[in-house]
Amino acid sequence: MKALILAGGTGSRLRPFTFTSAKQLLPIANKPVLFYGLEAIAAAGITETAIVVGRHGTEIREAVGDGARFGLRVTYLQQDSPLGLAHAVLLAREFLAEDDFLLYLGDNYLQEGLTGFVRRAETDRSAARLLLTPVPDPTAFGVAELDEHGDVLRLEEKPDRPRSDLALIGVYAFGPQIHPAVRAISPSGRGELEITDAVQWLIDQGQRVAAETTERPWRDTGSVDDLLEVNRQVLDGMTGLVEGKVDPHSTLVGRVRVAEGAVVRGSRLVGPVVIGAGTVVSNSSIGPYTAIAEDCRIEDSAIAHSVLLRGAQVEGASRIESSLIGRGAAVSPAPRLPGAHRLVIGDHSRVQLTS
Template structure:
C-alpha cells in the first residue's frame, strides 16, 4: 500500500498565516502538523508516499525532504490550483499506479495514528474504507450515513440537515477502483472535484465502501481554535526535560520541556509547555498548554494556551491567552491615551479588544 498526503490548499481560515506558509507547516508542540501525518504513515508500515503541494511547495519540500528522516520515500507532486481532493488523486495517478493507497489530509491531527486502520483496509475486500468520528456540528463537515453492517450508504458535503453526526476525518483507504470514480464526477458548485462525490459514485455503482468510527482525539487544524486544541492534545502526551538554562529564581511546574540553547530567568513555567532552542523567557509567566518556538523572546509578560511561532516577541503583555502569534511578530504594551487603541492590522486578521 502507498500513501497520498495532501499538503496544498489555500488555508483561508488561517489567514494571514497562510499567505506566507502552507497550513500543514504550522506547528503543534514546535513540530509541523505535517510531520505528525508522515510519522503516523511510517508507523503504519507504509514506505512510498506522494505529497501533493501547492504554492508553498518549496517550503514543504524543505520541511520534509525526501522522507528519509521518517523512514519514507517521498515523491512531491505539484497541484497548480486548489481543485479538490479528487483532483489530487487524478494528479497522482502515475505515482499510485494500480496499488491500494491511503489518502491522508496533511493538516489533520489524529491521536494514536492509523496503523490499525491501514491493517484492516489491507486485509478487507472493500473498494474504499473511511474513518469517521461523531461531531457536535456535522454541518461543517462531510457527513456519512451508514447501515448496521458498517457500510456507507450516503455521503453529503456540509449538509444543511445532516442525516447523522458522523464526520469524515480526512483519512481514507482506496483500491484502484477510485480512479474510475474521480474521472466520472464533475466539479461541484465551488469548482472542485470532491472526494465525497467520488465515493458516492462508488456506492451507486455497487462497490463496497466501509466505515470505521473512532472517538480518539482528532482535529482538522484548519482554524486557529482547532490548531490550539490540537496543540493541547499533543502537549498532554509530552514528557518534560530541561536541556536549556533555567536560573534559580525560576520555577517549573509540571511537564516542561526546555530545549538546548533556551534561557529562562526569573520566570514561572506551568506545564505542559515546550520552549524551543534560542528562546529567551525573563520575568514572565508561561503556560499551561503553550508552545514557544525557537528564538522567541518573552519579557515581563504572561501567556497561556497559546502558540508562538519562530522569533515571536512579547514585551510587557499583561496576559495573552488562546492566541497564535506569527513569526517575528511583536506584541508589546503601549500607553493608551484617552483609552484609545492604535492598531496596524494585516489583511484577513482578527483582533479582539478588551474593555
C-alpha cells in the first residue's frame, strides 16, 4: 500500500498565518502537524508516499525532505489550485499506478494513529474504506449513511438534513477502482472534484465501500481553536524533561519540557508546557497547556493555553490565554496616553479640572 497526503490547501480559516506559511507546518507541541501524520504512516508500515503541495510547496519540501528521517520515500506532486480531493487522486495517477493507497489530509491529527485502519484495509478487499466519527453538527461535514452490515449506502457533502451523525474525517483507503470513479465525476457547485462524489459513484456501480467508526480524539487543525485543542491533547501525553538551564529562582510544576539551549530565569512553569531551544523566559508565569517554540523571548508576562511560533516576543503582558502568536511577532504594553475629559456643559457653567 502507498500513501497520498494532501497538503495543498489554502488554509483560509487560519489566516493570517497561512499567508506566509503552510497550515500543515503549524506546530503542535513544537512539532509540525504534518509530521504526526508522516510518523503514523511510517508506523503503519507504508514507505512509498506522495505529498500533494500547493503554493507553500517549497516550504514543505524543505521541512520534510526526501522523507528518510521518517522512514519514508517521499515524492512531491504540485497542485497549482485547490481543485478538490478527487483532483489530487487524478494528479497522482502515475505515482499510484494500480496499487492500493491511503488518502490522508495533511492537517489531520488522529490520536489513535493509522496502523489498525491500514491493517484492516489490507485484509478487506472492498473498493474503498472510510474512517468515520460521530459529530454533534453533521451539516459541516461529509456524512455517511450505513447499512445494517456497516457498509456505506450513501454519502452527502454538508447536507441540510443529515441521514446520520457519522462524518468523514479525511482518512480513506482505496483500491484501483477509484481511478475510473474520479474520471467519471464532474466538478461540484464549488468547482471542485469531490472525493465523496467519487465514492458515491463506486457505490452506484455496485462496488462495496466499507466503513469503520472511531470515537478517539480527532481534529483537522484548520482553525485556531482546533489547533489549540490538539496542542492540549498532545501535551497531555507528554513527559517532563529539562535539558536547558533553569535558575534556582524558578519553579517547575508538573510535566515541563525545557529544550537544550533554552533559559528560564525567575519564572514559574506549570505543566504541561514545552519550551523550545534558544528561548529565554524571564520573570514570567507559563502554562498550563502552552507550547513556546524556538528562539522566543518572554519577559514579565503570564501565558496559558497558548501556542507561540518561532521568534515570538512577549513583554509586560499581564495575562495571555487561548492565543496563537505568529513567527517573529512582538507583544508589548501600549504607551500610556494622557488623560482626557469629555464635557457637555450648559450655558454660564463653571468647571474646575485637576491636571
